Amino acid sequence: DAGVTQSPTHLIKTRGQQVTLRCSPKSGHDTVSWYQQALGQGPQFIFQYYEEEERQRGNFPDRFSGHQFPNYSSELNVNALLLGDSALYLCASVGGSSYNEQFFGPGTRLTVL
Amino acid sequence: DQQVKQNSPSLSVQEGRISILNCDYTNSMFDYFLWYKKYPAEGPTFLISISSIKDKNEDGRFTVFLNKSAKHLSLHIVPSQPGDSAVYFCAASNGGGADGLTFGKGTHLIIQP
Numbered sequence: 045d046a047g048v049t050q051s052p053t054h055l056i057k058t059r060g061q062q063v064t065l066r067c068s069p070k071s072g073h074d075t076v077s078w079y080q081q082a083l084g085q086g087p088q089f090i091f092q093y094y095e096e097e098e099r100q101r102g103n104f105p106d107r108f109s110g111h112q113f114p115n116y117s118s119e120l121n122v123n124a125l126l127l128g129d130s131a132l133y134l135c136a137s138v139g140g141s142s143y144n145e146q147f148f149g150p151g152t153r154l155t156v157l
Numbered sequence: 158d159q160q161v162k163q164n165s166p167s168l169s170v171q172e173g174r175i176s177i178l179n180c181d182y183t184n185s186m187f188d189y190f191l192w193y194k195k196y197p198a199e200g201p202t203f204l205i206s207i208s209s210i211k212d213k214n215e216d217g218r219f220t221v222f223l224n225k226s227a228k229h230l231s232l233h234i235v236p237s238q239p240g241d242s243a244v245y246f247c248a249a250s251n252g253g254g255a256d257g258l259t260f261g262k263g264t265h266l267i268i269q270p
Contacts, residue, residue: 145206
């Protein structure tokens with residue numbers, strides 16, 4: 045049973061560019077959350093998707109947007125990249141019998157130059 | 158303003174002894190608390206959780222204590238093992254473990270042989 049998978053593993057972009065990160069939830073999970081973890085910090089909640097709709101949102105600007113597909117996979121899009129967007133982006137899924145426990149993927153390391 | 162605080166960036170404990178990791182929170186609306194463990198190059202892994210209606214939850218070597226009046230929780234690991242060396246994150250939510258989580262900055266636990 046595959047856990048949460050994310051792609052790509054690493055990504056390098058320049059300021060002003062746009063980026064798309066992808067996440068496949070654990071089998072049987074229907075809810076996907078995205079987190080940003082800057083160096084030396086804990087993960088910070090960006091938003092959560094359920095039934096293809098944004099269900100909750102943290103304190104992030106509109107440059108951060110997302111999408112959830114009918115197969116429950118999800119994308120995180122960041123526009124007009126800033127140097128401060130450099131971070132590890134984590135995807136987490138929940139659902140089924142594990143309704144109170146989020147399973148995290150290994151993350152995508154984004155570097156903005 | 159950090160709503161979840163882990164004031165010890167690192168903690169060193171001898172193998173076989175007790176490890177105690179502490180966490181404080183400021184938001185009275187938080188009603189569900191979790192501990193996650195993170196190894197390098199991996200996503201956080203759920204360890205144990207506690208609802209605000211309880212003051213203790215135990216799972217094998219891991220016990221979480223919640224003191225609501227002090228807005229403080231702690232994770233006890235007994236006995237500590239070398240494989241416990243990792244970064245431990247305290248997290249909280251006001252809607253259960255499936256909602257967007259607010260994380261602390263983490264404590265790096267080092268188990269000395």
